[in-house]
Every structure is written in C-alpha cells, then in structure tokens.
Amino acid sequence: MNEPEYLVIFDTEFTAWQGSHLRGWSESWEFRELIQIAAVKISIDAKGVEILSTFNELIKPFRNPELSDYIVDLTGISQSMVDDLGVDFPSALEQFYQFCHQGELRCLAWGNDPNILRENCQLNDIRMPEFSGGFTDLKKRATELLLDGAELSSGELAKHFQLPLSGHQHNALYDVRSLAGALQYWLASAELSFTQI
Numbered sequence: 001m002n003e004p005e006y007l008v009i010f011d012t013e014f015t016a017w018q019g020s021h022l023r024g025w026s027e028s029w030e031f032r033e034l035i036q037i038a039a040v041k042i043s044i045d046a047k048g049v050e051i052l053s054t055f056n057e058l059i060k061p062f063r064n065p066e067l068s069d070y071i072v073d074l075t076g077i078s079q080s081m082v083d084d085l086g087v088d089f090p091s092a093l094e095q096f097y098q099f100c101h102q103g104e105l106r107c108l109a110w111g112n113d114p115n116i117l118r119e120n121c122q123l124n125d126i127r128m129p130e131f132s133g134g135f136t137d138l139k140k141r142a143t144e145l146l147l148d149g150a151e152l153s154s155g156e157l158a159k160h161f162q163l164p165l166s167g168h169q170h171n172a173l174y175d176v177r178s179l180a181g182a183l184q185y186w187l188a189s190a191e192l193s194f195t196q197i
Contacts, residue, residue, distance in 0.1 A: 003045070005194065006052075008100050008107045009138075009179050010039035011154060011172040012116050013075050015061050017068045033061035034089055034120050035082055036075070037096050038172035040180050041105070044194055049184040055099040056173045060086035063123065076168035089124050093117065103131035108197070110139045110154035110179055136197065138179070147191050149182060157182035 013036040020030055039055040060082055061067075067079050087095075097103055107114070114135040121128040142150035149160045155169035158178035165181060167174035186192035 004043035006043050006105055008039050008041050008105045009176045010037065010107055010109055010113060011175040012037050012113045013172045014116055015064050016071045018070045031063045031123060032116055032119055033063055033123065034059045034116065035061055035077055036172045037092055038176050039099060040176050042180055048187055049180055051180055055096060057092045057095055058082055058086040059089050059092045074170045076171050089120050090126050097129045100131065103129055104133050106133040106136060107131060108136050108138045111137060145192065145196060147186055154179045161185045
C-alpha cells in the first residue's frame with residue numbers, strides 16, 4: 001500500500017439501567033438514547049495506524065434526561081457533564097457527519113453502533129444522513145478472522161494488548177483509542193491485512 005487510507009473509528013454510549021441489556025431495553029420507558037459519540041480519524045499505511053484527529057460530543061437525552069447511576073458508573077459520564085456540555089442529538093449527528101467528511105469516509109465500529117445512530121434518528125424524527133463510505137463492523141470481522149481479542153469489548157482491548165492508554169473503559173473516547181491501538185497491533189503482528197478490514 002503506497003498511499004495512506006483514511007478511515008473513521010467511532011463508538012457510542014447510550015442510556016441504560018441495571019438489567020436493561022439483558023432485557024433488550026424492553027420496558028416501555030427504556031430507550032437507547034445516545035449520551036456520547038466519539039471517533040478518531042486515522043490513516044493507515046505501511047507504517048501502521050496514525051490518529052489524525054479526534055471527535056468527542058456529549059448528548060442530552062430527552063426521553064430520560066436523568067442518567068441512571070448504572071450508566072454513570074459504567075461510562076464515567078456524570079449528569080452534570082451531560083447537562084453542562086451536552087448538545088441535542090441532531091446537532092451531534094451533524095457534527096459527526098462533518099467529521100466523517102460528509103459521510104464519505106468509511107466508518108469502523110465494534111458492534112451495532114450504526115443501528116444506534118439510526119434508532120436515535122427515529123427517536124428524534126429526523127432522517128439518517130447518507131454515509132456513502134459505509135459502515136464496517138470490525139468486531140464481526142475480527143471474530144470471522146479469529147483475531148486475538150475478538151471476544152472482548154472495545155475498551156478491554158487496550159489492557160489485553162498492554163497498550164499505554166489512560167481513561168475510563170466504556171467511555172466512547174477511550175474505547176475508540178483502544179480500538180485504534182488494537183488495529184495497530186493486529187496489522188503490525190500480521191494477524192490482519194488492510195484488505196481484510
């Protein structure tokens with residue numbers, strides 16, 4: 001590969017309560033409202049992965065504006081952080097879309113984050129913008145290729161590969177940096193080639 005390829009790795013955090021994951025957010029009042037979108041724009045070439053820029057936006061949920069103790073403990077995102085720094089979802093989505101070069105850069109996620117974006121568009125009664133670069137579920141790809149760490153959460157990858165990363169696991173910004181480090185590890189160890197991403 002001569003010219004670097006440019007991609008976006010992104011992650012989301014959304015409202016949850018004790019047991020909501022097991023319930024599949026099935027209670028009438030449970031919604032997977034976004035409270036954070038974070039991303040890194042990366043270049044990949046023969047030298048590996050380089051983080052070029054970072055995106056991190058907190059979002060104010062409107063169906064359940066008070067965060068549960070469960071999600072605060074899980075993510076490290078406090079009620080005051082969301083109240084003071086959060087924007088509405090349409091604004092956050094537009095900023096993320098611009099960060100992805102109007103959706104032209106391919107976006108990598110560790111799971112179903114694109115579906116969470118679509119769900120939140122429906123909750124907010126707005127149209128999902130066209131991400132013409134497409135979405136890739138890197139966790140699914142890693143599982144298919146039997147990559148070391150494929151069974152872990154994105155935030156667990158940094159510790160697994162002993163990467164020097166500080167922050168709070170299950171915070172989207174930490175998790176995308178963890179995933180970028182894992183991608184670098186897989187490429188450097190030849191477990192993964194760029195054409196398989």
